[in-house]
Amino acid sequence: MGISILFISLFFFLIIGVPVAVSLGLASLIFILLEGMPDLIVLHNMINGVNSFPLIAVPCFILAGHLMNEAGITDRIFAFARACVGWLHGGLGHVNIGASVIFAGMSGAAVADAGGLGSIEIKAMRDSGYDDSFSVGVTAASSTIGPIIPPSLPLIVYGVIADASIGQLFAAGIVPGLLMALSLMLMVSWYSRKNGYPRDGSFLISRLYQTFIHAFAPLMTPVIIVGGILFGIFTPTEAAIAAVAYSMFLGLVIYKTLTWRSLLKVSVDTVETTASILMIIAASAVFAWILTANQVAQGFADFLLALSDNKIVLLLIITLLILFIGCFMETLAAITILVPVLLPVVTQLGISPVHFGIILILNLMLGLLTPPVGMVLYVLAKVANVPFERCVVATAPFLIPLVTVLMLLTFLPGLSMWLPSVIYQP
Template sequence: MELAIIALILTGVITFCILIGVPLALSIIAGSFAAIFAHGGANPVIAPQRLFAGMDSFSLMAIPAFLFAGAIMSNGGISARLIDFGNALVGRFTGGLAISNVLSSLMFGGISGSAVADTAAIGGTFIPEMKKAGYPAGYSVGITAASSPISPLIPPSIAWIVYAYITDQSVMRMFLAGLIPGLLWGLALIVAAWAIARRNRYPTQPPASFSTIWGKFVIAFPALVTPALLLGGILSALFTVTEASVVLVVYAMLVSGLIYRELSWKVVIASLTSAMRLTAAVMIILAGASLFAWMLAWVHAPESFGAWLQGFVSTPVAFLILVNILLLFIGMVMEVNAAKVMLLPVLFPISQQLGIDPIHFGVVVTVNLCIGLITPPIGIVLAIASQIGNISIVQGTRAVMPFLIVALVVLMILTFVPVLSTFLPDLLMGPRQS
């Protein structure tokens, strides 16, 4: 059967399922089943086998543990201590609460790894606090929305595990690859937030004394060392990424229970329930990704699409520019991991044919999709932040635009300077074998 007909059937079934309210992961599975049966010649038993294979990986065992640890840290008082420390440290500066907002996203990112979770947790704290301190609602919403998508870049992040699984890369390399881009994006937002606050003479907080800052630091220290504990343990070969996720669970429970005294059975059950729901959602997405990727390979879609695409773009730079444009639109309407499931089986093989570094490509794809979360008019994170701030999506769009421009500049830098993505993995883990 012609590839165009297969593509039409696949797109039609997925679109129809989405329109009637079927979750995206199940829509992808339904479309893959329809395309397989329409093409004919495949044993139907292969489909459930591929679905199971998509979840049958040792590295994926890290996902539920990381999610559980993140929920424990969020519900057990660890994230609150990080926010308090950030406020005490930079609150005295012009736009101090906005700067603290970004710093909290950077610190909280290593805990939650989710832009939506970051927006809900930090936005629920910072947006009302900034409005109370005299900051405009739009500015408060704009900086919160703009900083939240940094979370999926900071390890440990489910976004990197999903990319590594789909493209057969090292999870640890992807963790390290996200650090410099995440910090660069955060620094750029801090400069932009400070400049806007200074130009508009936004208020500052009374300076905290050294003893107050030191006290907040001491209290937050167990949370601040979490990334170093994880990355140091993995790099020193004390434990694997999967084992590190379990270590993080134990560490989070010890800190929340013994140091902060906020761990209870209610917190554990709520955190476990949240982690189970998110794990189920991620696993269904990965199961669909396995079937979807197998189906595309079976009908030779990547090769055909690659041959067609090379008629328009024949250089890595041109391909990356095209990918940037495509993913910014896709990111507006689709969650980061779901978008990777849909697009990587097609885009990744082409990137390898063009000689693009897989680690660099992963960073470009992930940053693109994260920016899409705040891209008007449909950006999910932008909508959530606007709702928390009680402003319209139009007002939220106007407020986020300066920070969106900053994010796009960072994206261009990361696109054309691959070493920013590959330097840290190669430095700490050694150059990859070609």
């Protein structure tokens, strides 16, 4: 009965618009008071939930992303991507995807990609004659690459909750992120030929060289972050600190585009974003403790395993469940609620927590492109100044390649687990 009240109260608070962190905390507090437990349990678990060294990486990567945006580095990235792939049919669509892949190695968040690169990409595509539906659709879809390719804020949070290696999660995200980019580029090629979209000029070695030199310093950011982690030079947390230091070096010393006023602005933005993330994690720690103490996860695992003993069928059920919840819940909140419940199930199925982490995050990224939550769609509706409903329709075709990649990753674990197995050999 108590667990029923816990979930009913949680969804009630979410439906009436109470913030996710507050909803989780209130639902947990109601359960604890009804069960006659000491209310200090809430504070104790909240503190333990955020008392984690890897979580230091969260504000650092957020700050690094803000610094890159404020320093005007996104323009250099876009110009380099344009020189690389702009000569293909539907050139700026491919540029859009390529820039997202590069920016993914700096920001680690889909909303940051959509907000930072989105305004540049959509304006350039409009100026070149692309219709808004295509521009918004490809921008929204490509922004989901950010949380898959390292560094990734959702993967850090997942790693902390699931007690999985963040380094292995980062390594596991590289191939899936590139597969997402490839599938979207194939979609753009087909769409462009069908609608007669032009090439964005010819391929010129001189132009590629010039834009590469212009963007060389920013392009070194993902090399420093990802390379440093994969080759054991520093941990993911230390990599986040290195990213901040390097971003400030670029903005203050190399390009001199950062001012004290802009530093204050990005610091305030970082504090606000970090506070909301840590509040969700703290509140979810109490929620997860209740689920664990009452063996809800084990009960759910037994229920699913009773439905079928076929691994493929169970994976499909879990995938559909995550997709459904992702449509209605913000990514970090969904991670904190789903991981304690689903991880025991996939573990019994013999699925690696690292592999499941990639499946889970990609599932939830699709939720960012679907109503009613669809945070990326809301951001792009504002950036592009088009109705939210039109963003939904424009993005729908680009879900096809992303769902295809999701299915491949789900049933071919080697695609995500190959690189971690090579780098982190026992």
